[in-house]
Amino acid sequence: MSGETLIQVEHLYRDYGNLHALLDINLTLNRGEVLGFLGPNGAGKSTTMQILSGNLAATSGQVKINGFDILNEPRQAKAALGFLPEQPPLYLELTVFEYLEYCAKLNRIPKADITKAINTASERCGLADVQKRLIANLSKGYQQRVGIAQAIIHKPEIVILDEPTVGLDPIQIREIRQLIRELGNDHGVILSTHILPEVQSTCDRVIIINQGKIALEDSLAGLDSRLRKNVITVALGKPPKLDALNALNGIEAIEQLGDGRYQLYCSDTFSPANFADKAVSNQWRLGELTPQTSSLEQMFIEITCSDNNANHPKEEVNT
Amino acid sequence: MIIFSIAQRELRNMFNSLLAWIVLSGISLIIFLILVTLVKSYVENPSNSLAGVGVTGTIAATIFYFCSYLFILISPMLTMRSFSGELKNKTSALLFSAPISMTEIVLGKCLGLYLFTLITAILPILVTLSLVFGTQLDSGLYFSSLLGFLLTTFTFMTIGVFASSLTNHIGLSAFSSISIILFLFWLVELLASLIKVDTIQGALQYLSISKHANPFYNGQVNSSDLLFFVLIITTFIVLTIRRLDSYRMQH
Numbered sequence: 257m258s259g260e261t262l263i264q265v266e267h268l269y270r271d272y273g274n275l276h277a278l279l280d281i282n283l284t285l286n287r288g289e290v291l292g293f294l295g296p297n298g299a300g301k302s303t304t305m306q307i308l309s310g311n312l313a314a315t316s317g318q319v320k321i322n323g324f325d326i327l328n329e330p331r332q333a334k335a336a337l338g339f340l341p342e343q344p345p346l347y348l349e350l351t352v353f354e355y356l357e358y359c360a361k362l363n364r365i366p367k368a369d370i371t372k373a374i375n376t377a378s379e380r381c382g383l384a385d386v387q388k389r390l391i392a393n394l395s396k397g398y399q400q401r402v403g404i405a406q407a408i409i410h411k412p413e414i415v416i417l418d419e420p421t422v423g424l425d426p427i428q429i430r431e432i433r434q435l436i437r438e439l440g441n442d443h444g445v446i447l448s449t450h451i452l453p454e455v456q457s458t459c460d461r462v463i464i465i466n467q468g469k470i471a472l473e474d475s476l477a478g479l480d481s482r483l484r485k486n487v488i489t490v491a492l493g494k495p496p497k498l499d500a501l502n503a504l505n506g507i508e509a510i511e512q513l514g515d516g517r518y519q520l521y522c523s524d525t526f527s528p529a530n531f532a533d534k535a536v537s538n539q540w541r542l543g544e545l546t547p548q549t550s551s552l553e554q555m556f557i558e559i560t561c562s563d564n565n566a567n568h569p570k571e572e573v574n575t
Numbered sequence: 576m577i578i579f580s581i582a583q584r585e586l587r588n589m590f591n592s593l594l595a596w597i598v599l600s601g602i603s604l605i606i607f608l609i610l611v612t613l614v615k616s617y618v619e620n621p622s623n624s625l626a627g628v629g630v631t632g633t634i635a636a637t638i639f640y641f642c643s644y645l646f647i648l649i650s651p652m653l654t655m656r657s658f659s660g661e662l663k664n665k666t667s668a669l670l671f672s673a674p675i676s677m678t679e680i681v682l683g684k685c686l687g688l689y690l691f692t693l694i695t696a697i698l699p700i701l702v703t704l705s706l707v708f709g710t711q712l713d714s715g716l717y718f719s720s721l722l723g724f725l726l727t728t729f730t731f732m733t734i735g736v737f738a739s740s741l742t743n744h745i746g747l748s749a750f751s752s753i754s755i756i757l758f759l760f761w762l763v764e765l766l767a768s769l770i771k772v773d774t775i776q777g778a779l780q781y782l783s784i785s786k787h788a789n790p791f792y793n794g795q796v797n798s799s800d801l802l803f804f805v806l807i808i809t810t811f812i813v814l815t816i817r818r819l820d821s822y823r824m825q826h
Contacts, residue, residue: 358580
């Protein structure tokens with residue numbers, strides 16, 4: 257990662273009448289990075305992406321693409337940008353080649369380089385064999401690839417993909433993810449999705465957006481450590497008194513699940529091995545010892561379903 | 576360069592769909608019928624033709640004049656998809672996120688439609704030039720009425736492009752452009768005759784497209800009429816650019 261800043265967004269607001277679609281969005285994207293933009297439907301993902309790509313104006317706030325303001329210097333900003341909207345902007349009556357040729361012209365690729373650019377882009381997206389076919393006759397997966405090819409034909413610094421794997425079959429999804437990872441090597445990529453495994457398999461950094469606000473921003477590594485919460489479920493045939501359990505080293509809280517099952521909330525000093533030894537020596541008749549890892553999905557639901565995120569005030573403000 | 580690419584796309588789009596071919600064949604059929612009728616009545620009774628305008632005036636200028644009326648109906652059909660279609664299919668995102676200005680997009684679209692108009696103009700031009708085999712044409716009158724026809728249809732096309740930027744509903748787009756064209760071509764004069772206040776009446780009369788187009792068919796090329804067409808075309812181009820810019824605001 258070279259770390260050069262490609263997108264800088266500051267205090268972005270967008271209103272639709274009385275509805276506040278975006279409230280104070282701040283984000284940056286660096287070269288060589290795949291940023292995952294995660295959120296439930298209607299959270300403001302597409303709105304943000306449309307503003308970043310110059311398709312929608314912000315109510316207030318600043319968007320800088322490759323150092324150029326999207327409103328004041330749109331031509332330079334947009335030249336550094338490739339955008340695949342939620343619905344790929346395809347002319348169904350054209351062949352793949354004709355379509356990409358038009359896109360190349362729109363992006364001001366010199367005439368001499370157009371054929372080369374088309375071939376490179378279609379090769380990267382696996383379109384080499386279908387160049388002469390009408391887009392209308394292609395499958396959804398191939399149409400999506402044409403949409404991505406359109407976004408990368410002019411080798412932009414930044415590629416913005418709005419839900420690129422929607423409607424694809426699992427094999428196509430894997431191929432597209434592979435492609436996105438490749439793009440992340442030399443471009444900066446922003447990817448919006450509500451498919452959680454997609455984030456884990458493709459992104460370096462994640463922003464979770466909810467109700468127009470950034471609810472969480474973290475690297476994927478940071479996210480993983482957050483997910484490794486120290487929660488252990490134990491089942492004891494002859495449970496001791498609660499106080500005795502509470503007194504054990506590293507246990508912060510205990511929740512009784514009934515039938516001798518307990519949920520232990522532990523700190524880092526807790527050791528499951530020690531607990532097992534203790535249970536055996538005290539004859540608590542240990543029947544189960546299961547560490548719980550919360551999934552990204554649980555975390556996502558916790559963040560997005562909690563009212564105004566009041567339950568997680570410390571975790572979220574992390575910008 | 577970009578403008579030409581967009582114009583070329585627009586033009587090819589027209590010929591990719593059935594519409595252009597139907598329009599062209601329809602026009603050629605109508606023109607042929609008119610030509611036969613006009614020539615027949617001229618040959619049977621030459622003295623019936625308007626005094627002093629001769630065969631060019633009675634046949635060639637009339638055909639161009641009639642064609643401009645045809646375009647009141649044809650141009651909304653040709654332009655209705657121009658932006659409405661792109662907004663409806665969301666292909667507009669391709670244009671809006673490319674490094675091109677709204678002005679270039681609109682000029683490209685309009686240029687494509689003007690080129691199509693020029694292609695359609697080939698039909699009446701060929702038909703009227705066929706008169707050369709039988710008689711001598713008054714070239715001044717011939718070219719001024721051709722110019723009148725082109726300026727009028729360019730205006731209709733520009734109005735159509737503006738109307739299609741108003742909505743992503745294609746039918747509504749066609750209806751709006753036909754309404755604006757009918758109003759400016761014809762209804763303003765009716766309105767002007769109803770209002771007896773001098774300044775308003777004068778302003779309304781000035782807005783009438785037909786009033787500025789008619790002198791061309793009599794062989795008069797007035798700089799004030801030329802200026803009017805330049806102004807009205809520019810106005811609708813600017814309105815379209817502004818409309819599309821504001822589309823990003825409200826959406």
